[in-house]
Amino acid sequence: MSTRRRSVLKAAGSLTILAAAGGVWRCVDAGVFGAGSGPAFAPWDDWRAGMNDGPLALVRAAILAASPQNSQPWRFRVSPTRIELHADPLRSLGASDPFLREMHLALGCALENMLLAARAQGFAAEVELAAGRIDGSVPPAPVVVLSLRRAEPVYTPLATAIPLRHTNRGPYDMGRSLSPETLSAIDALVPDIDGVRLVLFTDTEQRAAFGAEVLGAAEAILGDAVMLAAQDVWFRGEWSAVQAERDGLIPDAAGIPGLETAILKFLPRAESGVRGDRWLRQLREVQVPATPAFGLIAVRDLYDRAQALRAGRAWQRLHLWAASRGLALQPVNAPLERVDRERQLGVEPVTSRRLAGFTGDPAWQPTFAFRAGYPLQPAAASPRRPVEWVLLGA
Numbered sequence: 001m002s003t004r005r006r007s008v009l010k011a012a013g014s015l016t017i018l019a020a021a022g023g024v025w026r027c028v029d030a031g032v033f034g035a036g037s038g039p040a041f042a043p044w045d046d047w048r049a050g051m052n053d054g055p056l057a058l059v060r061a062a063i064l065a066a067s068p069q070n071s072q073p074w075r076f077r078v079s080p081t082r083i084e085l086h087a088d089p090l091r092s093l094g095a096s097d098p099f100l101r102e103m104h105l106a107l108g109c110a111l112e113n114m115l116l117a118a119r120a121q122g123f124a125a126e127v128e129l130a131a132g133r134i135d136g137s138v139p140p141a142p143v144v145v146l147s148l149r150r151a152e153p154v155y156t157p158l159a160t161a162i163p164l165r166h167t168n169r170g171p172y173d174m175g176r177s178l179s180p181e182t183l184s185a186i187d188a189l190v191p192d193i194d195g196v197r198l199v200l201f202t203d204t205e206q207r208a209a210f211g212a213e214v215l216g217a218a219e220a221i222l223g224d225a226v227m228l229a230a231q232d233v234w235f236r237g238e239w240s241a242v243q244a245e246r247d248g249l250i251p252d253a254a255g256i257p258g259l260e261t262a263i264l265k266f267l268p269r270a271e272s273g274v275r276g277d278r279w280l281r282q283l284r285e286v287q288v289p290a291t292p293a294f295g296l297i298a299v300r301d302l303y304d305r306a307q308a309l310r311a312g313r314a315w316q317r318l319h320l321w322a323a324s325r326g327l328a329l330q331p332v333n334a335p336l337e338r339v340d341r342e343r344q345l346g347v348e349p350v351t352s353r354r355l356a357g358f359t360g361d362p363a364w365q366p367t368f369a370f371r372a373g374y375p376l377q378p379a380a381a382s383p384r385r386p387v388e389w390v391l392l393g394a
């Protein structure tokens with residue numbers, strides 16, 4: 001081989017090694033191998049470590065609750081005998097939640113985790129919910145006040161499930177439906193939560209009709225530039241942003257195949273339209289068809305503050321129960337977000353009229369929709385802001 005040819009081959013070899021090294025470095029930097037690791041995920045472990053923190057342990061549990069777009073719209077003021085739960089005005093979802101209905105659902109989720117943790121920590125809690133209507137403005141006063149006194153600790157499977165619950169956006173096993181016993185156990189989960197009703201549907205026709213509703217609503221959101229922009233605010237494609245912001249929606253929790261997740265993390269700056277199309281594709285090809293049961297949480301008045309908080313409690317409890325039984329759940333709230341958006345725009349409430357048909361009683365209005373089934377793949381943890389970031393001064 002000529003000297004010239006040898007040196008060309010050597011240079012090509014070095015370039016390949018460099019490119020491969022650069023690729024590996026980029027993969028590490030993009031968190032391709034880092035799912036669930038780093039400070040953004042530490043609160044999932046801190047919950048166990050901080051079990052004996054008194055009232056602060058309740059906040060450690062609260063921050064692991066579900067919230068729309070993982071916005072974590074909560075703040076807490078803590079004293080030895082009292083916890084105030086406040087809405088965070090900086091964490092509203094704009095056109096996705098113009099009346100803050102979903103924000104109040106999230107606060108209700110946090111409340112349910114606090115009440116379960118309170119019992120496990122040996123506190124009896126008296127709950128005071130703020131009254132009134134939700135209208136899009138964040139109340140300056142706390143939305144919930146817990147008064148605590150010492151009691152015997154009571155550990156429940158639901159409290160144990162707090163750090164195990166994750167939203168599962170993957171396919172569910174269509175060969176395994178929810179048994180009548182499981183369905184009636186779900187029905188029996190929330191009778192003590194006043195003014196909240198659960199509706200489940202498993203028959204093919206109703207599932208198809210509700211699936212079409214979800215897809216139609218997602219298409220309407222994609223066609224609404226203002227809603228799409230509001231959603232985009234919470235997308236965290238960059239691994240550095242995940243670790244810095246510790247909120248929002250991340251590729252690892254999207255329920256998509258591993259290789260697609262890796263590509264998404266490797267090349268995080270996709271156009272918002274491309275992201276929207278991927279979301280719709282996942283709904284159309286995976287989430288809607290691979291769902292043996294859909295469900296609704298309904299209330300009598302969508303915009304009553306206390307009812308929204310109670311509906312949030314119901315969702316969190318249901319999801320914890322599911323986590324303790326190996327069931328997977330995912331909210332599918334595009335239709336409900338369209339109900340709010342139609343009301344905000346002052347147009348015909350077509351979505352709300354159609355949804356009324358799914359509760360079987362027009363006096364009950366759906367405020368939350370979800371899919372349920374047995375998972376075919378595990379769900380990943382989403383980031384959380386630490387307790388120190390969400391405490392208000394005394």
Ligand SMILES: Cc1cc2nc3c(=O)[nH]c(=O)nc-3n(C[C@H](O)[C@H](O)[C@H](O)COP(=O)(O)O)c2cc1C
Binds near residue numbers: 064102105330
């Ligand atoms: C009011 C509310 C609405 C939600 N809507 C959706 C939804 O439409 N689609 C979805 O995939 N997840 C939805 N979620 C789930 C959140 O995105 C999820 O709770 C958040 O990303 C944190 O992840 P985790 O539940 O796994 O801890 C919703 C949650 C709440 C509380």
